[in-house]
Amino acid sequence: MPGRIRPGGEGLHREDTELSGDMQSAVPAGSAPSSASSDPRTAWKAEFNPCIQCGMCGGACPLASAMEYTPRHSIYLLKEGLLDQVLKSNTLWLCVSCYNCTARCPSGLKITDVLFPALRDAAISAGHTLPAEFKKALDNTYRYGNSLGEGPRKRIEWTKGAGVPVPIIGQLQRPVEALWLVECYPSYHPRNQRQAQAMARVLHATGVDFAILGPEEHCVGDCERLSGEAGLFESLVEYNTSLFDKYEYNEIVTGDPHAFNSLTRIYPLATGRRYPVRHYVEFLAARMDALRPLLKNRIEAKVTYHDNCCLGRMCGMYESPRELLRAIPGISLVEMPFARENALCCGGGGGGMWLDTVIWQAAHERLSDRRIAHALSTGAEVLAVSCPFEASRFEDALKSTGNEGKMIVKDIIELLDESISAPGVKPA
Ligand code: SF4
Numbered sequence: 001m002p003g004r005i006r007p008g009g010e011g012l013h014r015e016d017t018e019l020s021g022d023m024q025s026a027v028p029a030g031s032a033p034s035s036a037s038s039d040p041r042t043a044w045k046a047e048f049n050p051c052i053q054c055g056m057c058g059g060a061c062p063l064a065s066a067m068e069y070t071p072r073h074s075i076y077l078l079k080e081g082l083l084d085q086v087l088k089s090n091t092l093w094l095c096v097s098c099y100n101c102t103a104r105c106p107s108g109l110k111i112t113d114v115l116f117p118a119l120r121d122a123a124i125s126a127g128h129t130l131p132a133e134f135k136k137a138l139d140n141t142y143r144y145g146n147s148l149g150e151g152p153r154k155r156i157e158w159t160k161g162a163g164v165p166v167p168i169i170g171q172l173q174r175p176v177e178a179l180w181l182v183e184c185y186p187s188y189h190p191r192n193q194r195q196a197q198a199m200a201r202v203l204h205a206t207g208v209d210f211a212i213l214g215p216e217e218h219c220v221g222d223c224e225r226l227s228g229e230a231g232l233f234e235s236l237v238e239y240n241t242s243l244f245d246k247y248e249y250n251e252i253v254t255g256d257p258h259a260f261n262s263l264t265r266i267y268p269l270a271t272g273r274r275y276p277v278r279h280y281v282e283f284l285a286a287r288m289d290a291l292r293p294l295l296k297n298r299i300e301a302k303v304t305y306h307d308n309c310c311l312g313r314m315c316g317m318y319e320s321p322r323e324l325l326r327a328i329p330g331i332s333l334v335e336m337p338f339a340r341e342n343a344l345c346c347g348g349g350g351g352g353m354w355l356d357t358v359i360w361q362a363a364h365e366r367l368s369d370r371r372i373a374h375a376l377s378t379g380a381e382v383l384a385v386s387c388p389f390e391a392s393r394f395e396d397a398l399k400s401t402g403n404e405g406k407m408i409v410k411d412i413i414e415l416l417d418e419s420i421s422a423p424g425v426k427p428a
């Protein structure tokens, strides 16, 4: 019998996403400074005093060569009292929150979670002109609860094409096993709606008692937090936690690694409470006994998997996605260069989805273009992903690099769905 979540207590025990001491400062910029400074808007600067100027961060950053100041140089300028110089540079708009710098910093500094959001927050507060698409996405989230600027009723339109019932928890009026956070892109973006529809069918086929929030759902806010909108993130946390407390369920499941990252690592810091949440790759890998007999249709294809930054580098989840792919009959899994903790980011995180123009102007390429070359080099016919941003980004990258038709991009959930209920994927 599903029971009510006891935040901070029972529920999932997550070794790989336990909040460690070094993540305690990963909170919205300005909201929990760790120094004694009286100005909360600049108190975060003291967190970077231990920087030894080794330059590992810049060496690891895939966009450092396009930045006017690398993270190391930015910290040097901050220590010299030259914050304005950094705020006027392109540096703060070229971070896509890939966590490469954070993973390699020998001083354990929170470059991704604290430095860049704080710089952006400072730029917003100082009235700097924001990149237009970036500003529009944040304005949309303020007004509509999603960066695409769509209304709440449209949030469930994708369910009409799912082919299976998709219950809304507010209408069910009973506890469920899994509260599925669909998130914004799978709810509204035509490419990502196919991922949501596949997820509904797979959950249905595996007998999971699930429900969605429907029109009540708002963005979890991970990209908004990393974009420097501390106030917006705080209001999203308040709204979402009130929704999570309103209903009864055993656990939260999501297909969005950014939501997973925020709910496991950041929401507990902001609220002092812990919610049991799993990304679907882990949720389904734990149900392999029920899933495997359903995977009847062979998919005869060589497949390579892209480790996204949130599930991979931040949460160490490398095996569950590969386990699901290996369970599909016919699939031959090959690894691409820079896999697992060394995976190159698709460029869509931390507001990167809304900074493509700025990044293109500075770097003359998108990271998804560079990453698709890694995938193509394996000779795979299918690039498998586990994030809503990646399906459309990599499909665009195939076109923009002149490789359209050479590879198919599929979310793992789509491949599972095809193995369960459709003829196998047809490689180009
Ligand atoms: S890797 Fe860490 S210690 Fe080294 S320069 Fe960058 S922020 Fe400073």
Ligand code: SF4
Pocket: 057, 060, 061, 062, 063, 064, 071, 094, 095, 096, 097, 098, 099, 100, 101, 102, 111, 112, 116
């Ligand atoms: S998070 Fe990634 S993109 Fe941002 S500064 Fe660090 S290495 Fe560069």
